[in-house]
Amino acid sequence: MGDIVGDLNINILGSVAIQHGEHAISVSPPKARALLVILAIRSHEVISRDELIDAIWGHRPPSAARSNVHTYVTALRRLLTGDLLVTTPPGYLLRLGREQLDSRRFEATLAQARGRRTAGEHEPALRLYDAALALWRGASILGTPGPFAEAARARLDELRLITLEERVHVMLELGRHTEVLSDVAALARHHPLNERLRGLHMLALYRNGRQADAFHVFEDTRRALAEELGVEPSRELRRWHERILQADAGAIGL
Template sequence: MTHDVEYQVLGAVEVRTATRRPNLNGKQRSLLSLLLLRANESVPVPKIMDALWGSALPAAPDMRVRTLVSELRKKLREAPPGTLRTLPSSYTLRVAPGQLDLDRFSALVDRAHAALAARNPRRALGAYDTALGLWRGTALGGTSGALLTAEAARLEELRLRTLEERGEALMAAGRHSEAIFQLGSLTADHPVREHAHALLMRAYFLAGHRHEALRVYHTLRRHLVSELGLEPMQSLKQLQRQILTGTLQPETAE
């Protein structure tokens, strides 16, 4: 599907048209991000002020918001009329299905879930790969403010969960070595992420590497204790015992 305007938030925040990629400054990116994350909804001016400045409001912040909206509207001049609407004390950005990369990502992940439910891991992997290929770096890049920082963290968690799901799909497809490679990279980057470590343990077990699976558990436990003062969650302890005693069945490991 093609659109007059496409929006990207899975990386640096950008607008793309058929002929140009308008330059946005930091505040314009932040405003656009907020409107995109609440696309087709009315976003009150106080919410915009809080997202852009927090407690450090500039002089005449309502006027500054109007100026930023006017600047953003000029950047979106190739969009259909009425894309950025002014309402009483609020603004709405109209976004059609498929215009926002985050929406496309979510649709592809839903497609992967449906494929897994239909026991078609190969099709699921294709959808996961296309979805993850939409990411171009840290989400909401070029924005600032506590609210958008929290939103960026939420989107990063979504990306990590999708990587974990892809690892599960690789195991379901019998591609255990690839699952080990992907999940090993993920756990190296996130040494206290318990679910990713549990999946890596299962991948090693399915590949016939019992000792490596147990090593993953002990490495995770060391990081949890030293960095967070915590023990692994109960399900991980149970998984470790099943691998140690040889009672984990291959079908339950997937």
Template sequence: MQTTATTRRAPTPAAAGPDLEHEVLRRVGCGLRDDEIAAALALPEQAVAGQLARILVKHGLRDRAAAIVHAFDCGLVVPGRGPRTPAVGAAVRGAVARTVTPGVRIGVLGPLQAARDGRPLDLGHLRQQAVLAALALGAGRTLSQQELRDGVWGTEPPVTNVVPVYVYRLRKTLRGEGPDGPGPVIEHDRRGYRLVAGAVDVDVARLQELVARVEAADRAGDPAEAVRLCSRALELYRGEPLAGLPGPLAEWERLRLTERRIALAQRKAQWQQRLGRHSEAIAELFALSAAHPLNEPVAAMLMRALYRTGRRADAVGVFDRARRRLAEDLGVAPGRMLRRTHEVILRGDEVALVPGRTSR
């Protein structure tokens, strides 16, 4: 009986089942940490983390940042408003305000850069910059010192534990001087370090949001809006992502973000052609092919676009250039898709040039 009475007095969560999922997702979308969500819903922090993990799997989301975008897309969160309760206090309401107008901007879609209130910041030497880049790409997730060492130094870790020193310097740089300066930008707890939710605007987060909106426009059958959103997303790139930064994390993210850029440009060109804007599509595909001469899908798309506008000789010329570069740089012949595109152009097979047919 005593056990039963104790069970009855235990706090119960504010929601359960699908309602609990919505409540957790709403609070994640508003930028709350797991401990804040746990306090608001009377749940153990571990339960909140488990619920978030299930949400990511259920909706096919990559990470916490993708969950934030999903919460906005679903209408669970309205910019500037969220599920924070009055009990959270004025300090947390200040964090919500920072979500709307963050004072620090970090750019990783090019050489790493950071600015506070429009003024560029000196981020120190390259390893220190790589630590900041890892935090920025973590999208608010807590990174342990080990994770930072692995991502920045790889198999050659530093002789001394310099991560806390680098983080201290970065916190000082990002926060600013003086008692009336902005609040901290990097938080620390027993698990590691993370950027304060809402205190920093990271260009890759804006990219993810725009990509989600591109997907929505595509599903809605609005190619004009999809082209507009692709243009906005591509404008965020300022060159090679994380150019010059050392470490396996920067190397991996350079590849991933570059592939994202290529995919966006390809999709934009497809929609431009669907809208009859062939000249625009061809011009952008030429630029993309020049920047990535070994990318066979881009070359094949350019060949198809040229052929459809009556430029058969130019289309064949693209194939010849791609074949030479592949032989000279990689010592390989063109792949099946590129060869197939070349063959159907020589035959003048219009049906086979329908998008999706040439890759089979």
């Protein structure tokens, strides 16, 4: 086997592309993208043809699915160059280094950020959170069909949201509540049922001297939860509301 190509990267944090140095090559048709995504995420694993067919088409594949997989593999080999995509019975294996997939770099950088935050090193943690988020170019695995791609997209997009939330936490821990207010307000607006983000928005408003606005956020959240889910705010969100209501010094904490 040839060596792993050092300047090649697979990007899935946005549209799916193969990057050679500075040049990004889009992958088509969409089901070829779906094939690349599963091979990249599970690189160094032999994935059987049957499993690939399930990942791309689900439980109702076309009669030509096996032939189509072969066609997509041939096309991907031309784009990848080198001896990266290997036929290994009963299927295929993509030889990709851990740093050659942007989602792995994102998760590795996020783990470093969390480690620094746990150690109380908030400034380095913030830089690492920003570096992790900078790898994103839009919604993940854009325009790629199939059950595997859908599940991977949901997991990555949720992890990005959690990363944004943790970044807000770090900004508040650093006392940068004025800087972070517009960011957390936008996040809370786009995710009106996310009680963690709504609570952080309340806290940022409180720290900026906007106690009444923090109460409005709580009431809006209560109404949205009741109308959409038929539930009351969580115990944690109610506790934050009470502490802000009492102007409790503890509300300064997280």
